Every structure is written in structure tokens, then in C-alpha cells.
Amino acid sequence: MVKKISKIIGFIGAGNMAEALIKGMLQKKITIPDNIHASDVRPERLTQLKEETGINISSRNISILEASDILILAVKPQQIKTILDEISNQTEGKVIVSIVAGVSSEVIKNVLGPDTDVVRVMPNTPALIGEAMTALAFSANVSDKNRSVVRAVFESVGRVVEVKESQMNLITALSGSGPAYVFRLAEELIRAGEKLGLAADLAKELILQTILGSAKLLAESSVPPEELRKKVTSPGGTTEAGMSVMDQKDFSGIILETVKNAAKRADDLSKLNT
Numbered sequence: 001m002v003k004k005i006s007k008i009i010g011f012i013g014a015g016n017m018a019e020a021l022i023k024g025m026l027q028k029k030i031t032i033p034d035n036i037h038a039s040d041v042r043p044e045r046l047t048q049l050k051e052e053t054g055i056n057i058s059s060r061n062i063s064i065l066e067a068s069d070i071l072i073l074a075v076k077p078q079q080i081k082t083i084l085d086e087i088s089n090q091t092e093g094k095v096i097v098s099i100v101a102g103v104s105s106e107v108i109k110n111v112l113g114p115d116t117d118v119v120r121v122m123p124n125t126p127a128l129i130g131e132a133m134t135a136l137a138f139s140a141n142v143s144d145k146n147r148s149v150v151r152a153v154f155e156s157v158g159r160v161v162e163v164k165e166s167q168m169n170l171i172t173a174l175s176g177s178g179p180a181y182v183f184r185l186a187e188e189l190i191r192a193g194e195k196l197g198l199a200a201d202l203a204k205e206l207i208l209q210t211i212l213g214s215a216k217l218l219a220e221s222s223v224p225p226e227e228l229r230k231k232v233t234s235p236g237g238t239t240e241a242g243m244s245v246m247d248q249k250d251f252s253g254i255i256l257e258t259v260k261n262a263a264k265r266a267d268d269l270s271k272l273n274t
């Protein structure tokens with residue numbers, strides 16, 4: 001059942017993620033355009049969003065803060081400090097939701113005050129088509145009512161899980177960066193098809209549907225990925241021959257190191273932002 005929300009949702013930063021969330025909420029009809037406000041430094045961006053969605057816009061971040069019950073910070077990491085300074089001392093009674101990668105709730109509370117209701121969120125790019133995986137970490141003081149409103153906002157663009165703040169950097173490395181790993185796999189399979197003699201268009205069509213079909217099979221079946229893989233891999237067959245190269249080249253190790261390095265970078269960025 002779709003959960004309707006009546007609180008006013010504000011966005012500081014009206015870029016790709018804000019647009020995905022605004023359009024997701026309106027498409028799922030959980031709120032109306034009048035209950036959404038957004039600010040940005042680019043007036044043309046705001047005008048475009050207003051024309052497309054009918055939301056309220058302002059070039060003043062403070063006006064958006066004042067109008068909102070739930071304020072979503074959707075700027076790039078390098079802009080967050082300026083925004084926090086700008087809104088400090090004026091956030092009492094508001095819920096501050098940050099989707100900014102590598103910025104902890106602690107950093108936000110250091111500027112806005114220790115009692116601020118903060119939610120740290122890590123969505124991913126499939127939000128653009130309503131298929132995001134979003135992790136939410138609520139600070140202890142956020143009320144049940146506000147938790148359910150924030151969940152509804154992110155459920156409008158995909159699936160949501162609640163996690164501990166301490167897991168966020170690892171989650172950033174896993175599902176935040178995850179779409180890029182899948183895109184890279186797609187890229188390499190298409191390239192291999194081409195290098196070995198197929199037309200680019202044909203290789204692309206084969207791989208895109210293979211990834212889509214495999215992802216759906218994985219999602220819709222109760223069988224774990226390992227079992228599904230084993231079902232495709234008959235002894236002495238073609239898949240086994242291909243997989244043996246993945247094993248020789250330590251595919252598991254490459255993936256583990258990939259995620260570890262991304263998580264380390266998320267840790268380093270978090271420290272830079274403290």
C-alpha cells in the first residue's frame with residue numbers, strides 16, 4: 001500500500017538525486033507538488049524542475065529550510081560544509097536528511113548541534129528509474145513518525161533497508177558504488193563479444209538482456225546466486241571452461257579488493273570531512 005505523507009519535504013541542491021526523489025514521490029503519489037520545496041544555485045535548473053513537476057522553488061536555501069519539516073541535503077560532498085554553516089542555529093524541530101557520500105551524522109551534528117534529528121542515507125543511481133537500493137541510518141532521537149516519512153520518501157524510488165551508521169562507509173562501497181561494478185562487467189562482456197568477432201550492436205543486445213534476465217531470475221527465485229550459477233555450469237561444459245579462468249585469475253579476490261578499496265576511500269573521505 002502506498003503511504004501518503006503530509007509533511008513538507010525540502011531539498012537543498014536540486015541535481016540528479018533530488019530530481020529522482022521528487023519525481024519518484026510524485027509518480028507514486030505519496031505527496032503533492034505543493035508539499036515539495038527545492039533550492040539550487042542554478043536558477044535555470046530550478047525553473048526546469050518547476051515546469052516539469054510543479055514544485056515550489058527558491059534560490060535561497062534558508063527559505064527552503066524554513067518551509068520544510070524534512071530537509072534533504074542533496075549537494076556534492078565539497079559543498080556540504082557551506083550549507084551546514086548556512087543553516088546552523090535554525091534547524092530546531094526539523095529532520096535533516098543527508099544523502100551526501102562520506103559525511104557522517106556526527107559531522108552534521110557537530111555543526112547543527114548534538115540534539116539535531118539526523119538521517120544519513122546512501123541511495124544509488126538506479127533511483128533514476130525507481131529501482132534504487134537505499135540504506136538509511138537514523139540517529140536515535142528521530143521519532144517513529146518521522147522515520148516512517150523518510151522511509152516513504154526513499155521507498156518511492158526503490159527498496160530501503162535500515163542499517164547502523166557504522167556500516168555506512170562499507171555500504172557506500174558495496175551498493176552505492178555497486179552499479180558501477182555491474183556497468184563495468186557489462187562493458188567488459190560487450191567488449192569481449194566484439195573483440196571475438198560480433199557486431200557491437202549484437203554484443204550489446206545479448207549482454208544487456210542477459211544481465212537484466214539474470215538479475216530478475218536472482219530476485220524472483222529463492223535460490224542463492226551460487227546455486228543458480230552451478231545450475232548453468234555443467235561439468236566439462238562451456239560455462240565451466242569460462243569460469244575456470246575467473247578462478248585462475250582470482251575473481252573473488254579482485255571483487256573483495258575492489259570493495260575494500262572503495263570502503264577505505266569512503267573512510268578516508270569521512271575523515272577529511274570531520
Ligand SMILES: NC(=O)c1ccc[n+]([C@@H]2O[C@H](COP(=O)([O-])OP(=O)(O)OC[C@H]3O[C@@H](n4cnc5c(N)ncnc54)[C@H](OP(=O)(O)O)[C@@H]3O)[C@@H](O)[C@H]2O)c1
Nearest residue numbers: 013014015016017040041074075076077099100101123125
Ligand atoms: N548520483 C548518485 O548516484 C548518488 C548516489 C548516492 C549518493 N549521492 C550523493 O548525492 C549527492 C547529490 O548528488 P547528485 O548526483 O544529485 O549531484 P548534482 O547533480 O551535482 O546535484 C547537486 C546540486 O546542488 C547544487 N548546488 C551546489 N552548491 C549549492 C549550494 N550552495 N546551495 C544549493 N545548491 C547547490 C549544484 O549546482 P552546481 O552543479 O552548479 O554545483 C547541483 O545542481 C552527492 O553528495 C552524492 O554523494 C549520489
